[in-house]
Amino acid sequence: MPSLLYNRKASAALASLGAGGRLPHAILLEGPAGSGKHVAAAIIAQYALCTASEKPCGHCAGCMKVEKRIHPDVRYYGVPEGKKEFPIDLVREIRQDAYIAPNEGVCKLYILEQAHAMxxxxxxxxxxxxxxPPAHARFVLLCENRSxxxxxxxxxxxAIELEVPSVEQCAQALGTLASEASEEERQAAAAGAGGNIGRALALLGSAKPSKAAADARHLREMLVFGDRYQALKLLAAYDKDRQGLLDLLPLLQEGFAQAALARYRPSGGQEERMTNRLTCEQAICAAEAAAQAAEQARRNVSIPLLCACMVERIKAAVGG
Ligand SMILES: [Zn+2]
Incomplete structure (x- = not known):
C-alpha cells in the first residue's frame, strides 16, 4: 500500500480528508518534484474507491486496482509527450467524461498531473x-506551485502541501521500498537524489538491470529482427500490469532513440547490429510509437489494444 512515510503533515491532512466519509470534490496536491504528489493521489483514490469499512484497506479489489493503475474509474491526465502545456482539449474531454457514471466504483477520479501547465x-x-461537478466526479490536481x-x-x-523529504527520511523510506539494497547503497542513493524518493529508487534501479530493462531490450530485438507475434507474446505478460508497462515503455522508447543517435556517432559494440539495420528515421518513428503507447498507458487505454497498435506501428516503421 502506498504511504507518505516521511511526510507526517501531509499524511494527517490526507487522513482527515477521508474522515468525514466524503472526499472534497477537488483537491490540490502542491509540492516540488519528488515530494510524493503521485503517491498522495493514489492514497486519495484508494480512500474514494476502497470497498472495506476501514478506508483505505490497501488489499481490497478497489485498492489493488488503484495501486496497479488499472482501476477503470481513475483517469490520469497530463501534459502530452513533447508538449509544454496541458491542452484545453484534454480538459474538455475530462468535462464530457465526468458526466458518464462510474464503471465499478462509487465515484470517478480525475488525476490531473502538472495542473500548473494549464x-x-x-x-x-x-x-x-x-x-x-457531477455528483460522482472527484478532481485531484497536482502542481508544483499554486501561484x-x-x-x-x-x-x-x-489544498494539501507536500515537502521533499530530508536525505535521512529518504534513506529511511528506501529501507521499506528498496529493502533488497544494502544500507550503504540506500544512503548513497538518498544523498545522490537529494532526498527525492522517486529519483533515489531510480538510482538504485540503475545499479542493477531491472526486469523492465531486460524486457525492453528483448522487445526491441523482436520488433526489429523477429516477428510481431513474439513481441505481442512478451507484451501479453503486461496485460494486468499497467505499472510494469509504464516502466517498460519509456525504456523501449529510449532504446530506439539511442539507435537513432548512434547513426550519427557509431559506438560499435553489441548495438551495432541494431544501428546497421535501422535508418535514423525508422528508429525515430519506433521511438515515437513507444512514446505514444506510454502516453496511452498513463491514460488508462486498454493494454492489449495499445500494445497491438504500438507493435503494428513499429513493424510498419522498421519494414517488417
Ligand atoms: Zn480497500
Whole structure:
C-alpha cells in the first residue's frame, strides 16, 4: 500500500480528508518534484474507491486496482509527450467524461498531473467542472506551485502541501521500498537524489538491470529482427500490469532513440547490429510509437489494444 512515510503533515491532512466519509470534490496536491504528489493521489483514490469499512484497506479489489493503475474509474491526465502545456482539449474531454457514471466504483477520479501547465483558458474550462461537478466526479490536481493557478480555481480546492523529504527520511523510506539494497547503497542513493524518493529508487534501479530493462531490450530485438507475434507474446505478460508497462515503455522508447543517435556517432559494440539495420528515421518513428503507447498507458487505454497498435506501428516503421 502506498504511504507518505516521511511526510507526517501531509499524511494527517490526507487522513482527515477521508474522515468525514466524503472526499472534497477537488483537491490540490502542491509540492516540488519528488515530494510524493503521485503517491498522495493514489492514497486519495484508494480512500474514494476502497470497498472495506476501514478506508483505505490497501488489499481490497478497489485498492489493488488503484495501486496497479488499472482501476477503470481513475483517469490520469497530463501534459502530452513533447508538449509544454496541458491542452484545453484534454480538459474538455475530462468535462464530457465526468458526466458518464462510474464503471465499478462509487465515484470517478480525475488525476490531473502538472495542473500548473494549464493556461488560463484551460483553467477556466476546468473551473466549470469544479464549480458544478457531477455528483460522482472527484478532481485531484497536482502542481508544483499554486501561484500558477487562477485564484478562482484555488478558492474551490482543498489544498494539501507536500515537502521533499530530508536525505535521512529518504534513506529511511528506501529501507521499506528498496529493502533488497544494502544500507550503504540506500544512503548513497538518498544523498545522490537529494532526498527525492522517486529519483533515489531510480538510482538504485540503475545499479542493477531491472526486469523492465531486460524486457525492453528483448522487445526491441523482436520488433526489429523477429516477428510481431513474439513481441505481442512478451507484451501479453503486461496485460494486468499497467505499472510494469509504464516502466517498460519509456525504456523501449529510449532504446530506439539511442539507435537513432548512434547513426550519427557509431559506438560499435553489441548495438551495432541494431544501428546497421535501422535508418535514423525508422528508429525515430519506433521511438515515437513507444512514446505514444506510454502516453496511452498513463491514460488508462486498454493494454492489449495499445500494445497491438504500438507493435503494428513499429513493424510498419522498421519494414517488417
Ligand atoms: Zn480497500
Amino acid at each position: 493556461n488560463a483558458a484551460a483553467q477556466n474550462a476546468l473551473l466549470k467542472s469544479i464549480e458544478e 500558477m493557478l487562477l485564484p478562482t480555481i484555488l478558492s474551490r480546492v482543498t
